[in-house]
Amino acid sequence: MQPTTNKKILLNEVESRKLLKKYGIQQNEYGFAKTKSEAKEIANNLTLPLVMKVVSPKIVHKSNFGGVKLGLNSLKDVVEAFDEINANANNFGVSNIDIDGVTVQEMESGVQELLIGVKKDDTFGNVLVVGLGGVFVELMKDVSLGISPLSESYIYKMVKNLKGFPLLDGYRGTERADVPAFVEMIKRVEVMVTEEDKVEELDLNPVIIKRNGDGCLAVDVRIITRA
Amino acid sequence: MQPTTNKKILLNEVESRKLLKKYGIQQNEYGFAKTKSEAKEIANNLTLPLVMKVVSPKIVHKSNFGGVKLGLNSLKDVVEAFDEINANANNFGVSNIDIDGVTVQEMESGVQELLIGVKKDDTFGNVLVVGLGGVFVELMKDVSLGISPLSESYIYKMVKNLKGFPLLDGYRGTERADVPAFVEMIKRVEVMVTEEDKVEELDLNPVIIKRNGDGCLAVDVRIITRA
Amino acid sequence: MTNTKEALDAAFKPKSIAIIGASNNMSKLGAADLRKVNDFGYSGNIFPVNPNEEKVQGYKAYKSVLDIPDEVDRAVIILPTKHVLKVVKECAEKGVKVAQIYSAGFGEFGEHGKKIEQDMLSVAKQYGMRIIGPNCIGTYCPSGGITFTDSKNPVKGSIAFVSQSGGIAHDVVSNGDTHDIYYSKVISVGNCIDLDHSDFIEYLLDDSDTKVIGLYVESVKNGKRLAKTLSKVTPNKPVVILKGGRTSAGNKSVSSHTGNLAGDYEVWKALFNQTNTLYVHSMEEMFTALKCLQYLQVNENRNIAMIGNGGGASVLATDVCEELWLDLAQLEESSIDELHQLGVSESNHNINPIDLPARAITANEGQTFTKIMSILANDNNISYILFHINLIPLSNYMNLRETLSNMFKQFDLLDDLNVNVVGVLRTNGDPKLIEEKLNATKSFLSSKGIPVLSTIEQGLFGISMMARHGENEARKEVSYAADY
């Protein structure tokens, strides 16, 4: 039952974000820059603070070697970040030829960070994983799983079954988060992986959920496809 | 086996903090002020930003009705906070006669918030509860329990058994926290509740743990004693 | 093409069977298969196929299935692996509705075997024949006279079991009589090259003899179809699954969080939750669940009353209740009054659970006990009653068989029970006591729809399964979005 070729491809961030856009999955504003001046131009059109991330087929774990710069509050920061990212990449043996460029993105914050993941299971096909991001997922393993297709009502149930759900629901007088927007995003992710059959794994991590009514945004994405 | 009188007393913050001091349990710098000018004077001797909390036998859950003001960055903030706290208390039917005053405290931050609790169990006596603060305790119930007396090695084990322990141990490249100081604080709490037999329940919540070597500080305390 | 229903009708209740590989050498598997259906009382035509014999075990033998003059509903193929493909082709040509291939050594042995499986499937499809297996021990159906075991007990029941392990299919049947569990159908599915888990489950949904479905599964080829099938079946009949290979998949190296979080068994659990399928972790739990579910009257509440002898036992039972999220029922005032009048309870003590000494349980030939049961059964706050009797003290000072017989005859008074009753008869494992327990169960309790378990923990686990299914039923139409 296994395909004879098992080759997998990690889409780069720009390709991944295009896919999100195609399916109406909200993301933070960003642009792709090959050069420093392009980076400055993009930065000029975005709202500060910004984030810059390297785009290179040779670099899988960007943040592990200085491929990500957060909290850029000025054009000067942007220029410096561009140089630093390139220098860091070089230090790790990635030459400029292998660097496609960088993305410049608006840095977002909200009520909570969330995760939406998809894994193509050999038996059941697309399995959706939702949870609160960061330590809740990594240390507490607080996630809900669902096998596609999923009804909207079941997606709500998955979200509400999270131990951390109160953090989205006005826990201790904090802001109530936009759970309906999160559910909508999960639905769109499900549509996307159903249509885009080659997608084998997907992580939207983190997704920033804002106050109820203000939506939620994917701010990092990672998509692996079959060749 | 039950004492005939079951009356319990909630110590106020000033009394509680004196008890901590007696047993060498580190806490953030603070002062107690009956008047606005006393509050200003205390604030003058502390490092900004500050926190102000009401002290009143009539107010048990201070933050529920505006009895706590965070992030005071100037003397002006301090003065305003004093007035607001009094006004809030009045609005909730607590007259000025029932307000002893306020504490003015340094606002601390660190690697993580922790909890140290003690409950006097009918069968086993003092039971210590340690955990990461906030949602880890409240939603994830991620705590370790130990019955007094506890060896230092067992206290380490309790701390390391927490699911959230990696957050103190340099998780994902974050700062390593001062676990030995936390263990030392737990030991001192144990000594305290052993000596102070009337203590029935104690919460140090949160305890702010700093980078390794920088110690940890109790920033809120709640002690209930037998009459 | 024989449709699935026709094929499985032929597998469970065939008008005629060909046993290809039947033999007079009783140490051969093919000989055993013929002997077993014969002993089991199969009443249709039996056609042994064996090129070297005139007669097999008294039946006229045929050189080939093609030589059989009559129609053949079902063929069983018990031959060395290398002969199977040829015979499958002959069966297909003959117009056999369903061929069950006992022989092993195909897909499970690698690529070559997989190729033969594909060839068998092609030829079967060409002629419209369906295949069960290969690598399976077949079907068991008391009402059709079909079996794969030496179990001589042809009692018809309402439980169906689908097993991906032949050994477990065997165990299921051989445990039936001694656990007072009786089956409508049991099937060993083998490699599922044609008919698979989902086909069997779907068939059982429409099978009027089947009330509850159990499943032992290690892997399925088409998970999405299984999910769809379960969603269709569980609103009508409870399905209980034991998944084998929960942890064996090993950790393939995965490059994303999601991959790490969605381990194989986690995905199966998602399936169970999404489709309201019940699941268990051992065959012991499976037997308990099936036994209880066959008698379930759907009830969405989780309120339980308990009565029995043994103070420590009651304390432990209360703990287990809470651990299984069952609620001790708050009895109606009228029930409490009646218990007081009977002298069972006083003020606020001994109301639920009720601790009743052995002597009180058996007093008045069990009339007091039955009276209490009747009070509980008529209490609207109670959805489940668990009674537990430790037989050891009873056996110490009375004739156990007579005592139990007198007691449980009284249960006839409990007409039209509108609660679910589960009985626990505790023993110390002494074979003699176990025999008395089984006798009481079969003679009195099972006819009243009361499942009997061996420990209080089992009884409560069974109730938790019933309650879980009851909630699923009640919740069928609720939209979770609506209550956000």
Add this chain to the structure above:
Amino acid sequence: MTNTKEALDAAFKPKSIAIIGASNNMSKLGAADLRKVNDFGYSGNIFPVNPNEEKVQGYKAYKSVLDIPDEVDRAVIILPTKHVLKVVKECAEKGVKVAQIYSAGFGEFGEHGKKIEQDMLSVAKQYGMRIIGPNCIGTYCPSGGITFTDSKNPVKGSIAFVSQSGGIAHDVVSNGDTHDIYYSKVISVGNCIDLDHSDFIEYLLDDSDTKVIGLYVESVKNGKRLAKTLSKVTPNKPVVILKGGRTSAGNKSVSSHTGNLAGDYEVWKALFNQTNTLYVHSMEEMFTALKCLQYLQVNENRNIAMIGNGGGASVLATDVCEELWLDLAQLEESSIDELHQLGVSESNHNINPIDLPARAITANEGQTFTKIMSILANDNNISYILFHINLIPLSNYMNLRETLSNMFKQFDLLDDLNVNVVGVLRTNGDPKLIEEKLNATKSFLSSKGIPVLSTIEQGLFGISMMARHGENEARKEVSYAADY
């Protein structure tokens, strides 16, 4: 003051006993108590006390304990509640070492009863007498000829059990013989007004007949002492606790986080972890744990090898292993070679777990099976072996008793096993098979130090308990601070 050791020596192995309330009316409890010790073969002096009889069951009766001409080690008081205080005083005056008060209706009934308990305790202290109970059924000690049950089997074992429920103390003994579990001492502790759980456990630490201690506890008065006692005992003998009333305390309203987080059972679990005490959640688990622990050779590893018949069973066993944090052992190369040579394994298949069909298990009168066991037993990577045999296929085609007897006789070749072996003999619950299982266990396996369980899950649970204790032992001296 009689010290605890003297008092408990007198409770378990008294030179003489007075039974106060002994009677010729055999329906009375006092009559039963005398009859039971008599039947059990107690060889010391028995002094029935009954003011209305000259003789009781053939023994000279006394009006009062004070009239007995000889010394009295142990007195049992089985009288209506109102007479107990007076008789306790007489016992104390007489110089009785320990009085066991069977009668109930004291502290558990409220303040008045508590007052009488205090009075009994005062008078006992005044004269130096110790008290067991009240509200308890007493002590059981085969080597002392002392019992509280009708169980006639005076087999001496190495398991001690301390129970806060009389019913459970009864069950423990009555389950012994049918579970092949034998006791050094069993005690029903009652209200513990004087001697309590900690006294008994401390006594058992020094008792050379006792290797393993089990405890059923609902509540203790002095938790700190229990903690101290357990810390002292568990480095020397494993202690297994079943806590009754885990969830019953209800949620008192608490005003702090800590109060909410430290529920009653959570504190007990903290106790268990801190003192390296093993804990279980049912009496079934208790029996399994005690049975396995009595044979434990301490081993700090968790590496297990499994062998038996039933493919599905092996798959499920592997799952349970992982769920209990047991590791399937990676066999040594030499063992793998030998298994290949035996034809059991091929290339990388069927090495651990080893799936061996019924016919192969019994082949050559069990010699192949024993050979495999011997390979596993000599493999340094293996700490535990679980063998599991489903008796049903064996019973279908051979004389089961003879087969098992031949097989297990072979085990004599496994001299000086340096691993822990646990056996599982699976049946379908048929009383006849259970009898064969018990016979094989008693005749061959228990003498070789092999505990026998009924399901693979039980066997693995037992091993997980052994491994847990082994780890605790190995970890005794490790300081956790050191490795931070």
